[in-house]
Amino acid sequence: xxxxxxxxxxxxxxxxxxxxxxxxxxxxxxxxxxxxxxxxxxxxxxxxxxxxxxxxxxxxxxxxxxxxxxxxxxxxxxxxxxxxxxxxxxxxxxxxxxxxxxxxxxxxxxxxxxxxxxxxxxxxxxxxxxxxxxxxxxxxxxxxxxxxxxxxxxxxxxxxxxxxxxxxxxxxxxxxxxxxxxxxxxxxxxxxxxxxxxxxxxxxxxxxxxxxxxxxxxxxxxxxxxxxxxxxxxxxxxxxxxxxxxxxxxxx
Amino acid sequence: xxxxxxxxxxxxxxxxxxxxxxxxxxxxxxxxxxxxxxxxxxxxxxxxxxxxxxxxxxxxxxxxxxxxxxxxxxxx
Numbered sequence: 001x002x003x004x005x006x007x008x009x010x011x012x013x014x015x016x017x018x019x020x021x022x023x024x025x026x027x028x029x030x031x032x033x034x035x036x037x038x039x040x041x042x043x044x045x046x047x048x049x050x051x052x053x054x055x056x057x058x059x060x061x062x063x064x065x066x067x068x069x070x071x072x073x074x075x076x077x078x079x080x081x082x083x084x085x086x087x088x089x090x091x092x093x094x095x096x097x098x099x100x101x102x103x104x105x106x107x108x109x110x111x112x113x114x115x116x117x118x119x120x121x122x123x124x125x126x127x128x129x130x131x132x133x134x135x136x137x138x139x140x141x142x143x144x145x146x147x148x149x150x151x152x153x154x155x156x157x158x159x160x161x162x163x164x165x166x167x168x169x170x171x172x173x174x175x176x177x178x179x180x181x182x183x184x185x186x187x188x189x190x191x192x193x194x195x196x197x198x199x200x201x202x203x204x205x206x207x208x209x210x211x212x213x214x215x216x217x218x219x220x221x222x223x224x225x226x227x228x229x230x231x232x233x234x235x236x237x238x239x240x241x242x243x244x245x246x247x248x249x250x251x252x
Numbered sequence: 253x254x255x256x257x258x259x260x261x262x263x264x265x266x267x268x269x270x271x272x273x274x275x276x277x278x279x280x281x282x283x284x285x286x287x288x289x290x291x292x293x294x295x296x297x298x299x300x301x302x303x304x305x306x307x308x309x310x311x312x313x314x315x316x317x318x319x320x321x322x323x324x325x326x327x328x
Contacts, residue, residue: 098292100265106299152291200294202307205287 003234007032009085009132011231012074012125014064014117017044019191020141021090023220024227029053031228036081038062039091064091064117065109074124078131086137086231087125089118094193096200098152107155114159119166122181126174135178137231140167141223142183144246160185164242171240180239182230187246189218214248222247253301255320255327261300262316265292275317293319301326 011028015021016037025035029052037059039045045059058081062073078084093113095106118140125131125138145153146161163183170181188194188209194217198206210217226245229235244250259273266273266284279285290310297305305322313319320327 095295096291097295098288100267100288101292101295101299103299151288152295199304200291200307202311205307 004031004228004232006085006228006232010034010036010082011086011088012036012038012077012084012121013088013090014038014062014121015089015091015141016059017041017048019090019193020186020189020220020223020227021088022048023224024088024090025052027221027224027228028231029057031232033085034058034082036060036077036084064113067112067116070117070120071123071127074121075127075130078124078127079129083132084125084130084136085132086139087121088139088141088227088231089121090141090227091117092141092193094153094156094197096152096197097155099154102155110155110159111162115162115166118163122170122174126177126179128177131177131179135180137235138167138170138174138179138181139227139230140181140183141227142185142242144185144187144244144250146242147185147244148250167242168240175239180230180235182235182238182240183242184223184226184230185242185244185246185250186223187213187218187244187249189220189223191220212249212252213246214251216247218245218247253327258300258320258323258327259316261296262293262319265289265296273316275315275320277316278314279316279319280314297323 011033013021013025016025017039025037029035035057037045040063042061049057060077091113122138140163142163143160145157146164167181167183223245226243260270263270263272266282293310301323
């Protein structure tokens with residue numbers, strides 16, 4: 001029996017139209033899963049649908065910056081599209097911003113997308129009518145910046161750090177429902193968000209950052225494999241943890 | 253955005269009293285003009301003017317006027 005065969009299972013993936021979320025959708029579909037892809041832009045979601053392996057995939061538009069009831073939305077999506085076997089929250093934004101530039105609006109945006117949405121989507125997923133009868137797996141995409149410091153990124157770090165704590169508490173609370181909850185802390189991965197950081201840092205600092213990665217910068221697929229593993233039965237005894245996937249960055 | 257308003261934002265970035273900067277000041281006379289301030293300038297320009305600036309050009313700027321020149325197209 002192959003624990004990575006996800007045939008017959010449905011997964012909700014946010015941030016689905018680019019970067020890590022998109023790579024996760026592609027991988028899970030290749031492993032047989034049905035995808036409920038969630039992102040802001042319908043054109044990019046439609047493009048993703050055409051690329052997924054298999055059939056039966058669906059999408060929903062959502063902007064997690066807004067303060068809607070994402071718990072009710074997740075529950076409604078599951079009731080409409082079919083019970084979910086897991087959730088991957090990969091939606092994210094990054095703002096390189098020294099503390100002296102911190103403002104309430106940018107912080108709220110980051111909090112809403114990274115933390116508020118993660119918690120509410122999990123609340124919806126945890127409803128008995130929303131998830132599969134034998135439980136499920138929730139994965140939050142955090143960041144190594146939740147674990148180690150860099151300058152000019154404190155708001156992002158604070159919100160990604162919240163996810164590391166959240167998965168511990170959620171894992172304990174949801175174990176009785178056979179729902180596992182974990183986070184992944186990726187290092188610097190080559191995504192559109194990463195390219196924006198590169199523009200901000202300039203080549204000299206960027207080259208220095210590259211040298212801090214013993215195995216070089218990562219690819220979105222590297223994180224997708226970790227998500228697939230945590231969603232699969234191969235990780236059935238793993239909950240409440242943060243899996244670091246960073247090419248060795250935090251090992252030094 | 254009017255140039256004086258942008259100068260006020262630069263005052264704030266460099267933790268100077270509002271109205272300090274006039275334009276001719278050499279940036280190296282401010283200890284607050286460091287690599288973090290460079291990044292802060294990028295964030296400030298993005299947030300308030302909706303544009304991006306080459307970090308190399310910011311690092312090469314010698315005076316406040318040089319910084320203003322980088323965003324001239326968005327200033328009145």
